[in-house]
Amino acid sequence: MIIRQIRITPVAFRDPPLLNAAGVHEPWALRTIVEVVTDEGLTGLGETYGDSGHLGKVRECAQALIGLDVHDTNTMYARISAITGNVVSDMHGLTGVATKEKSIDRVFSPFEVACLDIRGKAAGVPVVDLLGGRVRDAVPYSAYLFYKWTGHPGEEPDRFGAALDEAGVVEQARLLIKEYGFASIKLKGGVYHPDQEIAAIRALHEAFPGVPLRLDPNAAWTVETSIRVGRELEGALQYLEDPTPGIPGMAEVAAAVPMPLATNMCVVTPEHLPPAIASRAIGVLLLDHHYWGGLVRSSHIASLCDTFGLELSMHSNSHLGISLAAMTHLAAATPNLTFACDTHTPWQNGQDVVAPGALRFTAGAVPVPAGPGLGVELDRDALALMSEQYEKCGIRARDDTTYMQRFEPAFSARRPRW
Numbered sequence: 001m002i003i004r005q006i007r008i009t010p011v012a013f014r015d016p017p018l019l020n021a022a023g024v025h026e027p028w029a030l031r032t033i034v035e036v037v038t039d040e041g042l043t044g045l046g047e048t049y050g051d052s053g054h055l056g057k058v059r060e061c062a063q064a065l066i067g068l069d070v071h072d073t074n075t076m077y078a079r080i081s082a083i084t085g086n087v088v089s090d091m092h093g094l095t096g097v098a099t100k101e102k103s104i105d106r107v108f109s110p111f112e113v114a115c116l117d118i119r120g121k122a123a124g125v126p127v128v129d130l131l132g133g134r135v136r137d138a139v140p141y142s143a144y145l146f147y148k149w150t151g152h153p154g155e156e157p158d159r160f161g162a163a164l165d166e167a168g169v170v171e172q173a174r175l176l177i178k179e180y181g182f183a184s185i186k187l188k189g190g191v192y193h194p195d196q197e198i199a200a201i202r203a204l205h206e207a208f209p210g211v212p213l214r215l216d217p218n219a220a221w222t223v224e225t226s227i228r229v230g231r232e233l234e235g236a237l238q239y240l241e242d243p244t245p246g247i248p249g250m251a252e253v254a255a256a257v258p259m260p261l262a263t264n265m266c267v268v269t270p271e272h273l274p275p276a277i278a279s280r281a282i283g284v285l286l287l288d289h290h291y292w293g294g295l296v297r298s299s300h301i302a303s304l305c306d307t308f309g310l311e312l313s314m315h316s317n318s319h320l321g322i323s324l325a326a327m328t329h330l331a332a333a334t335p336n337l338t339f340a341c342d343t344h345t346p347w348q349n350g351q352d353v354v355a356p357g358a359l360r361f362t363a364g365a366v367p368v369p370a371g372p373g374l375g376v377e378l379d380r381d382a383l384a385l386m387s388e389q390y391e392k393c394g395i396r397a398r399d400d401t402t403y404m405q406r407f408e409p410a411f412s413a414r415r416p417r418w
């Protein structure tokens, strides 16, 4: 199964004005679709970030993988390591620092996923079987709430409406739960004064008794503020995600608040694990195969977490169906991933590059796609349309802060802010 061709297609899809500590989502979200084609005519799919710096690296590395066997992921990783010299960082900074190792893992990931897709198709088994087999048939996801504007400035309101206060957040939760059946809720915080976000969690707690809640301000708070918020929300939160920047700050907060701390910001590459574990900075790691080096490396990280008593959840960014399929296979094969995973799927509002049918939500969970490999097929018309949208949209890298400053010139993404 020799790799003969790799097609790389950047795509853009509509994204609502979701607010976060870095600013606000732009009208278009970017992704890159990777198609790996073998000499036997099998095609595997991968999906990754669409920012131009990353896209350039993905394109450059694709050339270096032609001629390799799809099983030879060690050589793939070595070749990508040799090329991915520059550290490419995200402008929004919401997934922590950039390191060389993390940059390699980010570039390697979509190729590895595509190779697993091919290997599954060749063997007639789903990817979950290549990761050790399923420990659950369907993967629970959480309702991922965002404060948001009613629509992008100058455009019609979108169907989700505004969520600028407690009532708006509760309303949004009702809508997502009605449509998807989610049984856990995450609120993206770091947008308003912490007291307002405490009030939103209390309102959710009251409106959805017994439903596990999380709050994620993306390191917008000082240690002192984080401790105050954590204590005030005792009994209301399943976990508190990245209240404050850095492992030492998180460790201080963790020692003083009643709930576990989770992260997708202070532990984002293997070298962060020893200091975080030693200082007990986190109780929950949010896996994300897009920057933890694909599915197999993420499984290894999951085993390590098990050894050291860390629990697992899963992080997401704006994504399409190839990513959702990959996330679902990984989570279905990971015994200690016991929290409902994050997904931005509702916000993509039906737009996708994969043909409908293989991915669906039942009671807030996605059943593992039944077909071989990832179990999803590319919808070529949708890919062509989204590729055209990419060409026309004018956005080449996600920049929530600059977009926000167009409407609020004084906005600062400084973290911690409160």
Ligand SMILES: O=C([O-])C(=O)C[C@H](O)[C@@H](O)C(=O)[O-]
Residues within 6 Å of the ligand: 018, 019, 020, 094, 095, 188, 216, 218, 264, 315, 316, 317, 318, 342
């Ligand atoms: O859990 C997180 O930190 C995220 O999901 C990061 C994302 O970039 C999210 O904040 C977003 O989409 O604005």
Ligand SMILES: [Mg+2]
Residues within 6 Å of the ligand: 216, 218, 241, 242, 263, 264, 265, 315
């Ligand atoms: Mg987070």
